[in-house]
Amino acid sequence: MTVIADRPQMLPEEFEAASRALAREVEGLRAEFIHGKMGVKPVPDGDHERIIQWLTRICMQHRPELWLSTGQGLRIETYRKGHARPDGTLADSEAFVGAGEWADPEPVLMALEITSYDTDTDRRDRVEKPRAYAETGIPVYLLIDRDACEIKVHSEPDGVRYEHVLTVPFGKVVTLPDPIGITLDTEPLKSWVR
Incomplete structure (x- = not known):
């Protein structure tokens, strides 16, 4: 055989x-x-969900025309058999209407991942997803890394990788680049890590 x-x-x-x-x-x-x-x-644990709530509130206050969707699957051809389910996707509030479980990633302005306390998070959130999202052309990838207590803002995808990665420790202020343009005070994140 x-x-x-x-x-x-x-x-x-x-x-x-x-x-x-x-x-x-x-x-x-x-x-x-x-x-x-x-x-x-x-x-995801309660702190993971609280971080999503925190970011959702900030996005709604500063960019009410956008929505941070959670659980929306995306067709990402270069990632794990063509499907990815980010912790959050920031897009126009109507972007996924009628899309079904696996949507086209074209309208996504930002993909969000929050590290989990599992053995696959390093490979998945720090290596595979940034590459896959850059190859797809998603303008911004925001990684909230609870293990390292820092935020990584990936931007300027070139079709292979993100050309710019900004690393900021929790407690600092960071501005998400265009097309997002939202400033985050990351001090609250210190309360939502183990």
Whole structure:
């Protein structure tokens, strides 16, 4: 028997059914489809959610025409079999109406990730996602890194990587570059880390 290395061990439809079953049976875990195989990771904790609330409020105050969507899947061809689910996507408030579970990333102005306390966060949030979002042309990638207690603002995608990465420790003020143009006082983030 010949083994075909490129063949996924699970089809996307099989993953979706297994993911729904896992959600019904096991509390505290979320399924992910990684390189054709099913994996699990912890669901976001309360501090993770509080950071999203904090950023949502700031975005609404400064850019009310935009919305920070959570849970919206994106078709990112170069990332883990073509799908990514950022912690947040900042886009026009109507950008994902009628889009379904996996939307075109074209209207996304910023992708947001908040590190989780799991073994895959380094590879996923610090290596794979910045590359995939830059290749897709998403103008800004904001990484709130709770392990390092810092924010990384990636901007100026060149189709391969982000040419500019600004690292700011929690407690400092940072301005998200165009097309966002919002200034964040990151002092509150100090309260939402372990």
